[in-house]
Amino acid sequence: MVSSKIREQAAHDIASVLPGRTHDLARLQILIDDSEPVVTVVGKYNHGKSSLLNELLGRDAFAVSDRRETVHLSDSVHRGVRWLDAPGLDADVGTQDDREALGAAWLKSDIRLFVHAAKEGELDAKELKLLGELDADRTRTGRQTLFVLSQVDQLADAAALQNVGDAIDRQMPGLTLNAVSSVRHRKGLEGGKQLLLEKSGIPALHAALQAELARVPHARACETALLMREIDEELQLLRAAQRTSLDLLRCTQRQQRLDFDRGLAAVIEKVAGNIDAMLNALGTDHAIVPDTAKDAYMITAGKLERAHIQIAYSRACIEIDAVLTAHGVVGLPSEQHAAASSFNSVMIAVMGVSVKFRKDLRRMFCEASGRERMQREFTHYYELSDDRKALAAQIADTEDALAASEKALAAIRLFEARA
């Protein structure tokens, strides 16, 4: 079936965003399938669950024995109702049975029959806990639990039944007992004995169950709406939170960039001004006149000029480097640099290693295109720095999460359309 495949994919999309809702989503798919109502019987083993089901169904659909018998979940469809016999609580050394029983009780069932053998007297701690949970679930989802006091034929007399009833009422005030005896019912039917039939409590339980079954379609609609609403609200909240954090991250990203742009532009303007002043102060261009052999040990005008240019240029580089370091473009050098080359790879990549002459400096610092090039290329390396890349990755992750939430919201709409 295409639609069930689509639904499964949709449920998967939602569960990947809200893993805590996996169970609810499984339930939701069952609700939307809208097959026959499901009645699940839960309780300790040997408390007569299987024989109760056999009486309610009017046929021997479930195995009965005087020891733990129901190990795997068995079910039977009868007159438009699916009956599940869950394995007894506490049945095994491990608790595999218990988990399976509870899984079925919670997931598949519309109505729960909680069976407790009358001879056992009051409820034990484990039964009380489960009944409490089932009651909490009734309050939330509207699914009903009918308590059944089974095997009442095994009590000595009416007074004993009264005692047990009183004790249970002290534990769970107001609980309807639904006292039944499968054995009485079976004998009454087989022997045509009216008193046994009536005292079996099975007809009364049957009537109560029919009344609950009639309410199942309405209950299912309510539960479907509830689960949709809860999941939808949770997704909306999640999406809102993700949007907020994405906005914050992007804002940080923009602000950092703005600060960097401003800091870099300011330092370039400053050093350009200094170099421009230095160049204007120079007279004739001596630097390009090569020194002759005899000049080797003499101070020439060329040497002087080259020294001046060199000083101004390295000052400019140091100023720019300070701004780059402050913004994390370059970190602590990982290897010892030779004392002579003070500059890191980013500076070298942008500024080059060659000796700079007047015309080089004019082109780099005194022309708008030169300054723009430096601004552009340093910015390129800025975006490659560790901090910026980490921030960008965080933004990408958040965008992905947001996209998954959007997808999940679309998926829940799909459920709504099909519900």
Add this chain to the structure above:
Amino acid sequence: MKADVSLEQRFIAEVDALDFVAQDIDAHLRALNAWLAKLSADLQAGGLSCDGLHAHNPLAVQADAINALVRASAHTWTQQWANLQVTRDLADQFDDQALLLVFGKFNAGKSSFCNFLADRFAAHNRPVRYFHVDAGRVVETAEPFTEGATETTSRLQGVRLGEKLVLLDTPGLHSVTPENAALTQRFTDSADGVLWLTSSTSPGQVQELDELGRELHRNKPLLPVVTRSDEYDEDEVDGEIVRRLCNKSAQRRALQEHDIRVRARDKLVAMGVDTALLKPPVSISAYVAREQGQTPEAMADAGFEKLYAALLAITQPALAYKRRKRAEILLHHLEESVSGRLCRDVSPLLAELHGLAQAALAALELKREQLANAVWRAIVPTLPGLLDAYVATRDIEALCGTVSESIVATFGREAQRLLGDYVIAPEASVARIELDEAAASGGTVVEHSAAHGQLREVDGIDFGRVHAALSNAIRRSLLSLSGDAARRCRASIDRLLELARDLEESLKVHEEKLCELKREVRSAAI
């Protein structure tokens, strides 16, 4: 023994003949006490100390928790031993009697079981005395136990059958009132064997045995008894319901007994208990035996002959236990409240400490890098300004001094941020940077002398070279500082781990020694 003598008569005769000869166990007691003294002394000496870690460091917090737990344990076990005094007094009162613990859920029919056996002893003209325990004292009473399907047993009660056998009926396990369960635990030390009563309605819920774990580890024999192995058979005759109580068939009993035996054995294996302690289960119905007049046939049909046979079979091991009981009680205390508790509580904490330490060690290298980088990022942008000042003053001492101070201050701040839970005192001498004159002057530079229109040679400053020399010096300083800090952090963790290992080793050695003592106590038994 004559063939027509019932097992019931044999059992009652056996109880009359029970003879207790206390073993000489003083040597065992001395060895066990010496073990405890040694353990206490070792624990006192070996606390975990956390030099180099601030109190809020997760490792220090964990170490403190372990120290506190060890200290509290010593206090607790002393207290528990004092509490056991109550049990010991109880045990002393029954020193010449066999004590069987009747264990089971509140609806397992313990009271009916005890009352019924009491009736049987009375039928054989043996004295029967009921009692209950009130405020640690035994109060005799003529009243049998109250029976009912709801939780009626709220106190520890017992019945003396003849002169030598006591059944101790414990407040129900899984009992709705938690204080009942606590009371049970307190007196179970006195028992010689355990009868596990489980109702035929929902038989053999083996998870109940979890609560018997202590008793079973104490090597007490376990006899499962399926109670209430009966049912009402009803019919409607002439418009009235006719009822008859009857035993469950032998076949159904065998089915349940087998089921319980198999699962109880699995459970004992899972609990790490010797399966030899488990006796074959027996099914009984006190109700049917009573209703059918307690005739020999009724007794046999209701399962009591089988029960007596089983009781005879567990009497001997129960007696063996009794003879070394005083040593066993001290041994249990040492195993459970001392060694067991230490291992159970301290081991997970030590494991957590290990995990925390590994994580902290793994994080250190990254933190070291982050620290050096953070200081670098703060210092380098100040260099152009400092160099300008240096050009004006040519004071190399001042330049180095300013940078050094700045490093110390920034390093301190960043170390506080990144490694704030460690004690870090950056050494100013390591932070101190120095430049020699040659590096600082950067060679000769020539200047115009505008006043004379002449060229002249002066000492100048090459910005690039000074900057490079300074950067390198700062880098070296930061690498040393951050490396030192990380090394010290690592050393602190290593020291703590060493102490933790010592503690672990000490606990293990003591545990093994106790096991050895246990073997000695039990091998000496008859």
